[in-house]
Amino acid sequence: MFNTVLIANRGEIALRVIRTCRRLGIRTVAVYSDADAHAAHVKAADIAVHLGPAQASESYLRIDKVIAAAQSTKAQAIHPGYGFLSENADFSAACDTAGIVFLGPGAEAIRTMGDKITAKNAVSQRGVPLVPGTKDAAMSNESLVTAADDIGFPVLIKPSAGGGGKGMHSVFDPADLPTALDTARREAASSFGDDTLFLERLVATPRHIEVQVMADAHGNVIHLGERECSLQRRHQKVIEEAPSALLDEATRARIGQAACETAKSVGYRGAGTVEFIVGADRPDEFFFMEMNTRLQVEHPVTEEVTGIDLVELQLRVGAGEELSLSQDDITMTGHSIEARIYAEDPSRGFLPTGGRALDVVFPEGEGIRVDAGLEAGQTIASDYDPMIAKLIVHAPDRAAAIARLDAALAASAVPGIVTNIDFLRTLIGLDEVVSGNLDTSLIDRLDEDQLAHTASEIDRQIAAAAVLVTGGRAGTDLTGAITAAHLPQNSGTASAWGKPSAWRTSRPDFRPIVELSSGGDVAKVETIVVDVTIDDDGLWHALVDGVQHTARVFSDARDRSIWISSDRGVFAFTRPQADTSLTPGLDGAEVLAPMPGSVVAVRVESGDHVEQGDPIVVVEAMKMEHVLTAPAAGIVTVTAVQGVQVGLDEVLATVVDEAAAGAASADAGADTSTAAQTAK
Template identity: 45%
Template sequence: MARFTKILVANRGEIAVRVIRGAKQLGYRTVAVYSDADRDAMHVLEADEAVHIGPAPVKESYLAIDKLIAAARQSGAEAVHPGYGFLSERGDFAQAVQDAGLVFIGPDPHSIEAMGNKSASKISMIAAGVPCVPGYQGEDQSDETLVAEARKVGLPVMVKAAAGGGGRGMRLVHEESALLPSIQSARSEAANAFGSGQLLIEKAVVDARHVEIQVFGDRHGNVVYLGERDCSVQRRNQKVVEEALSPAVDEALRQRMGEAAVAAAKAVDYVGAGTVEFMLARDGRFYFLEMNTRLQVEHPVTELVFGLDLVEWQLRVAQGERLPLSQDEILRRSRGWAIEVRLCAEDPQQNYLPQTGKVLRWRAPQGVGVRVDSYLQEGQLISPFYDSMQAKIIAWGDDRETARQRLLKALRDTTLLGVVSNRDYLLDIVGHEAFASGDFSTSFIGKYFPAETVAARKPTSRQVALAAVALYLDDARRLAQEHGLAPEFIGWHSSHESPACYKLKWREQEYTLDVRAQEGRVFSIGLGEEKLRIDVSRSGEQEFSYVCEAVQGKARLARDGDSIWVDAESACWRYSDASLAPVQAAAAGSDGRLLAHSDGKVVAVHVQPGDRVEKGQTLAVLEAMKMEFQLQLPVSGVVESVSVSAGQQVKNRQVLVVVKP
């Protein structure tokens, strides 16, 4: 076959950056594609060339097959790498690439189709002798049939979208009364996310682990496995933490699972990188879940443990080469342990609501055994059009505990200010004694991090005091710059010392602080009955070092209008400076106005003018960053107006519905 020299990466974000950098290191020329929202994105800057493919919505850009093929032809790219997500597991995309005379860096269309539908893949896996979870994967998709089959399997069951993944279109059902609503909800979400409402029913394997096997095949009949990854720490069936190897897998089990994964890949003539996912029960039995016919988000942990570059392997196999190593050679390379977390722009305390906004400060951690895959840049806007994951923080060590400790330090050294993220949540997870023990299942987050526990987390008095110091120092710095004052005038008084009064607001909680500063370095702070002293040793525009209660620390900060972001003592909080703010308005929604809680797309509107609605009733459904949110009001009344319709893109705080209480 003719060798290709230029690759178009049909994706965005951190995976596009990862593939572009990997390909360039091997001497390939690279082409990026970008939407209006990504014009200045890092993957565009990293590539040798870039082609604009349309507006921000994915259906008009990154999911537009004809535009991607045209971009490849326009740029002279001879091969296309799909990354993951978007079109990476669409057989019609792989076919279109091949029909255009280009090389698709991934499996052949028939392999993608065979594994792309969970129902069809399960049928073929049963035929191949791969252990599967009991359930129903038939063509009759009526509500009645699905309910009956679920009863036959026996609750609890998993209702799953046949055509998708990532936790969308998936419901765990324990009670029969929830069965029909869960089926209907899963079907609706699946249809919106994947264009297909087909579902399957599976017996829920309770207290199991999610363990997946990395496989790789070439066009010479060789298929190998590269150990396992444990992805049991999940929320809403979406992975939060991944590690290689698994604490629950020994050498004998690893071989059995690896051989089953290879059998699954061979059953569909698999070529390239793929992942076979299993549920691992407490008794050591494992069951096929699905096969992801692409590179996985969590591939870096495998690369670190085996000392390999899986993107390089993808390119070699796509060129027609044999796999670089045999199965025995791969297993002999295994060394140490690696753990990865997904840094997302989401608010765990608000039911993981996706966040948008401007990145005010970004600093990736560094150190021995630490790797960061990201596309973040200071000043960039995180938009509502794409996935909430912004970076992957990975740590390797000679053993699991070393990797875990390195990851904890890396997370503490990670700075993302300007957008609420899940960094502190990840710190709590990785630092939890149950995670440290290695003895947990897919119920880990539900058991140790229930919604009410996560929502109850709040700043300590010292952290609030540090925010006041940050505001004081930032105000003083700005004043000095504007008026050309010497540093020694910071904290100077022309008469007796008097306290400055600060009012800081965190969510709905307001803090009143009296702040006295001596030469801008020694702060005496009163917060209610508490008195704190904070000595600032060094300060700059974006951080300061301090001593408080004999503890030395460093605070990192960013400011945008009346918002102050302070990252200190392994916690990042955003406060509003309410010192000069007007009287607080009534609670959101109490005036009968339903506002969008973020930028996004209206999926459905369930009311029309004149309808009588009750408090807590779902009025509209908003999709943001691939997630659906049911929007309600805290009041009852009659719908006065509806200003949006399904399919419409809306801005944060845009009025959607008005109800007259």
């Protein structure tokens, strides 16, 4: 076994690998960028090596720097985690050249399976069923458009390299295909350095079933059961579970064997995942989609139902050991579900968010596992993937697992950052999810009400009370346990203090007005809280209309925000600034950056006429493109510049009414004429 392993990754997966290495007595080396200098994985490793700037292309994706870090620390093996260099054939080859064990398959297997077209040709030789689609590599857009007619619409555009949903687009109308191909090529080139695309027929009501495989260097291949990954948005998984509620035992055996045949087709070594698509209306029919030549984000659910540490198997296989398990040794017990926690706002189309974590709260207990790389005080930026944690549960059956996951999510909070935690609770409570009647488009079909995240009146009242408790001072820090030192000691006023650990209004009919903004809406809250007590653990107990409510309260002085975390959810409130006047000038509808990112394309020029819904600017954040459209018809003025980084809510363009723009132009001409006459 190795004595030193370098983890060429960051965040929760780096911590996950460190955990197993520590149990096996293996020394660990972390690598980090400027953005991760104080990250949890850096602190947890025995040694940490700085790679470079925050940009992944200058740090985590620099093969030469990672190899140099391994050599300088005498690491014998490198674990790539997932993402970054995990499926990079050149990286695997560079490790071999440097005499360092790459804890994954060989370069040739990565190249074959990394090119989805080549992969299909390889697995078809082993009798693995395929979805109808294009088979030739490097087809032009024109050739793909022609091929789509033979395949039949709807079609799915997929990048030949990489995964994670980046560059994937569903196209239902042939007229939309050329534009979608252009976008997919840009995304594929940006994410994987390869813009090769191919097409597949889009399977009706598809379900995403994947199988975990493990292979050693001695020709042994086993599978460890399947995972259901059908709950997705933008082709990115949100909820995963094992086993699938769809498959019967006969289909489970066949799909597992097909996964093993896929691994054998390329002489595979290490952990891998074979992904299949299954029509919900024909659960006994499955088609090969791709093979991910690495450990998957969702590997914990397989570990929970099998009791097997997959990272340990990776280490042992990498060290040359023969698999100690046969297929007959693999059994699945109970049911496990994983929920991915993202820094994103479901109510705004799942756009990435950011911010500073005022606290990080996750539950502990039987059947609960948390894989997270986030700590209180840490800042989430747009440099990397928005996933910040994974919450995994295990229970005797699926119904019990869903109930346990809901309770665990209710006890989770990351105040300071808008996340999808509350949306996850909504999702797992849907009838379709509870019954197991899933498909990959379920989330896309949810309406605005199901995606909305609106604070209750109780949460507004507690937020207003928090403003009164702090006297409205923006600098008051409510993070963590709150002591008597935080509480004003005034008496004889409308909001007198009864004792240091509690607040009561001096008049039962006193209802101060507190102005708060939540979700972009400003409201004047008439405060009816008459009593607030803060216990030693920092838990607020507020008496509202004679009913006691509890919550945790956090404050961030930098943006005047107050965060309420309760069993109703996590809600952010902002105190409006004193100066709310609009910038003088011609009124118009603004196109704002919905998240921090980079402008990758500007579709119009200043002075152009646009119709409502016309594309204006394309912003890339966390390796996904977001097309921003005109909010109204009129004349556009563009302030965005291609290639420039933009911040949240930064004005990228303004659309003004055509008549108003003409009047403004005429006024400007008259002013110029008057000035000219005056000069004469």
